[in-house]
């Protein structure tokens with residue numbers, strides 16, 4: 001099991017990458033990791049993830065109350081808690097405001113359908129939650145049903161949330177979501193997105209095992 005000090009470093013490194021890759025601006029975004037029964041290491045309010053220090057992190061319980069550290073627990077930590085409650089199998093949660101993915105939600109466009117082979121293999125579709133006011137407990141409620149079925153989702157008008165079996169696993173899913181959103185965004189601007197046929201989708205799904213891909217795979221209900 002990864003030590004708490006290593007987890008602190010991983011969260012800081014993932015935060016730096018999120019800022020460097022424009023997945024967040026200013027003090028947006030938050031990360032957390034499960035470190036024990038009823039204990040979570042998480043980013044705090046008002047700290048820029050781009051230059052965060054290991055000592056900036058706080059420890060909170062499953063009610064969202066701070067147990068250790070300086071400053072306030074991120075107001076969006078309730079959304080992380082909802083993900084941990086629904087997914088006992090995940091160890092880390094990442095939330096960012098990736099611009100192209102958010103733009104797709106503003107336009108009412110979905111990432112659920114299968115257009116990109118890489119995304120089909122790694123995550124499947126990326127569904128969009130209902131809108132919730134950022135920083136409220138409602139933000140947790142709107143993800144509950146979907147996060148049981150996927151490892152990455154878009155938050156309407158707000159951002160994206162990913163879960164994983166490590167901080168970097170969750171972080172890399174966030175990178176993938178925004179990278180795919182950039183391609184879809186460009187294709188929509190060009191005028192059309194060609195979806196994949198069922199035969200190729202099935203072939204790709206079978207390759208998940210060969211690539212060693214784990215985690216949930218989302219498929220829209222038909």
Ligand SMILES: [Zn+2]
Nearest residue numbers: 029076134159
């Ligand atoms: Zn947010």
